[in-house]
Amino acid sequence: MTTFNAHTFAGAKRMTSVDTTRFGPLEIADGDIITFTQPILGFPERRRFVPVPGPPDSFLTWLQSTEDGSLAFLMMDPRAVVPGYRVNISAHDLTELAAQSSDELAIYTLVASGSEPDAIRTNLRAPIVINPRQRLAKQSVLESSAYPIRHHLPSSAVTRQEEATHVGSDA
Amino acid sequence: MLVLTRRLDESIMIGDDVEIKVLSLRDNQVKLGVAAPRRVAVHRREVYLAIEEENAHAAAVGDIGGLRELTPH
Numbered sequence: 001m002t003t004f005n006a007h008t009f010a011g012a013k014r015m016t017s018v019d020t021t022r023f024g025p026l027e028i029a030d031g032d033i034i035t036f037t038q039p040i041l042g043f044p045e046r047r048r049f050v051p052v053p054g055p056p057d058s059f060l061t062w063l064q065s066t067e068d069g070s071l072a073f074l075m076m077d078p079r080a081v082v083p084g085y086r087v088n089i090s091a092h093d094l095t096e097l098a099a100q101s102s103d104e105l106a107i108y109t110l111v112a113s114g115s116e117p118d119a120i121r122t123n124l125r126a127p128i129v130i131n132p133r134q135r136l137a138k139q140s141v142l143e144s145s146a147y148p149i150r151h152h153l154p155s156s157a158v159t160r161q162e163e164a165t166h167v168g169s170d171a
Numbered sequence: 172m173l174v175l176t177r178r179l180d181e182s183i184m185i186g187d188d189v190e191i192k193v194l195s196l197r198d199n200q201v202k203l204g205v206a207a208p209r210r211v212a213v214h215r216r217e218v219y220l221a222i223e224e225e226n227a228h229a230a231a232v233g234d235i236g237g238l239r240e241l242t243p244h
Contacts, residue, residue, distance in 0.1 A: 112232060123229065141212075141222060150225065
């Protein structure tokens with residue numbers, strides 16, 4: 001597991017402009033774009049994304065499509081709420097993401113929410129696996145896993161962060 | 172839908188490089204083996220659909236008011 005720096009917007013020459021719904025116009029260095037080797041399920045036409053930092057001091061990162069300004073996913077570090085969260089990265093996935101070892105990969109999970117605070121949840125079953133160096137990613141579906149697709153983050157995790165370690169699974 | 176009858180240890184080919192083989196039959200369960208190239212993703216259908224649906228919910232996250240407080244502990 002490596003940490004993934006979402007703040008690297010400098011250094012590349014070619015730029016892409018995207019008019020985004022959430023962040024306004026973005027100038028994105030091509031070197032910052034992450035290409036999905038397999039699409040996020042349900043979004044087969046969208047392969048290119050750029051990370052956008054979430055709120056300061058949060059464990060959230062946006063994943064903004066560079067092909068559709070209205071499409072962005074919110075990702076979180078799942079270990080912030082499930083400290084023992086583990087993903088077995090197959091040799092197949094390592095090859096696909098051009099990584100030698102799973103240590104080179106960053107693991108995120110997608111966050112979904114409803115109108116109520118306790119409707120906030122994250123998908124532990126289908127994490128987003130990113131190779132930050134090669135700028136490759138995929139949504140990995142854990143076929144033989146007990147991790148739920150909807151792991152609810154209790155309101156205590158939202159309002160009182162010190163209780164976030166007591167989060168259980170609602171599989 | 173094409174319907175084919177297969178026995179134990181028999182298989183079908185889809186295109187040139189996807190093979191689906193009947194590995195065992197017991198009660199109401201059939202165990203299938205799938206041999207496919209890496210570029211072909213294979214999922215249980217209900218899991219695939221559930222993840223697709225949850226991804227759609229994730230894509231609809233807009234105002235992150237309640238999420239703003241999600242900070243590392």
